[in-house]
Amino acid sequence: MASVSSQPQFRYTQPPSKVLHLRNLPWECTEEELIELGKPFGKVVNTKCNVGANRNQAFIEFADLNQAIAMISYYASSSEPAQVRGKTVYLQYSNRQEIVNNKTTADVAGNVLLVTIEGTDARLVSIDVLHLVFSAFGFVHKITTFEKTAGFQALVQFSDTETASSAKNALDGRSIPRYLLPENMGPCTLRITYSAHTDLSVKFQSHRSRDYTNPYLPVAPSAIDASGQLSVGLDGKKLEPESNVLLASIENMQYAVTLDVLHMVFSAFGPVQKIAMFDKNGGLQALIQYPEITRDFSE
Template sequence: MSSTSGQPQFRYTQTPSKVLHLRNLPWECTDEELVELCKPFGKIVNTKCNVGANRNQAFVEFSDLNQAISMVSYYASSSEPAQVRGKTVYIQYSNRQEIVNNKSSGDVAGNVLLVTIEGVEAGDVSIDVIHLVFSAFGFVHKIATFEKAAGFQALIQFTDAETAASARNALDGRSIPRYLLPEHITSCHLRISYSAHTDLNIKFQSHRSRDYTNPYLPVNPSAIEGTLQPTLGPDGKKKEPESNVLLASIENLQYAVTVDVIHTVFSAFGTVQKIAMFEKNGGMQALVQYTDVTTAAVAKEALEGHCIYDGGYCTW
């Protein structure tokens, strides 16, 4: 069953849950509107509105699993899609079995998130990957990573609690995309809670900590390199692990370099899926994602050390 827009309204392969995940809701949809849509199918015990970067998603928890199943089944077979304020709403089972109240004891919303990255060791997930994932929800001020008994963790500071909440709601329980992880990592789940910190104290830019608000912060060279033993190539030089994501540092910056400029340059070698730009140590950097490792390797070989503009301005 597809909606009139051509998008699938349901995912049949999901495990049923008494919590339903609703997408494509109108802006600032209210709890009352959600209850009105869902109450014909059973008792609603909890809701969570305005989730996600665009605040157009929500979760609804029924008191009984069969009630959630009946709602999904009804709209899967109905010629009329679920709608709120005339917008078609896409419904699927949540990967959670209950809605956890963000304001529970010891979990008061703040602007700093405590992220536990399960299934990995320090060094498996770089700080640049963490920055890329969480920057989708707003400006990341600072990141500090460390190892605890609970595993590899990171503190991530946003501008405000609202931005942090949108990142937490969207990413808690999810996995970092597979293409951003080393090949030997098969599973990597994020467990996210709020930290009591409000402003992280970052002393150095390194592979363990970054302050994206202070380009003049000193760099710790040994920390940037990390403590892992490098892989050596046949020529005895350090060999970088291959990836379909390139990290481009733009030097000798004389003209503006935008996402469009980077897309134009890197698209010459293959389809560019994603681009993320950020400032680091006073310079401009970009993460450029291709569909495969081979295309990324060709682009790296062709572009490294070359100029974007005639006259020698802006080198990679």
């Protein structure tokens, strides 16, 4: 699978913590390098290196909250980014208040995340909102939602462990952005662990389950909107609810279709963030991602 450009960072407001979460570090970054990075702002009392499937994330803990705030504030306003070995390092407050290096219950990383949505209105969080939140980190293959004794939960499948790990590290303990929720809904927090699943089984598209890799799955009656209508395409096929990611099937090719060709064609409708091409069932397909839902494809 090939891709062009990179997608924008997903931004969240996180309460200050003595522990900072660092991303995009050089592979196998050392404790000494982390201490050196934090030393100008205060005393680093603990570190956790080589976190994540790609071993390019870390945590540093300061002795005092104000020292962590000083580091975040400095790089938020500085024209020079934080760097280690020439690589730009991204900083944010961690959702933890201290680093625990002797965790015995660490779950095994995988490509499927188990997401528990906490909050009085958690069950009202739609599958489309979850798709928007997790798509910020890569192409989401499938989502299923369900209610258990633990509360309202979802399984979110990515193509690989690295992408799932990035989403987990960034979203675990965070609240779903308010602008994605109806005005009358209370806050909803995400608690994320890895699932033992590797490939979710989705039999049909519904308000509870989606397979974003297969546009030909039947649509369940529960997917019909409140007006009793079901969106229908020009060819009479039932459609997936609108999304900022399009699935294109290339048929009857008269010339070689490349990433550049697709980018040129689809850029006519707006800025293209990302394109991925792949072979499926002997045919060529592509996923085209825009920054927002576009409505200009009817002609």
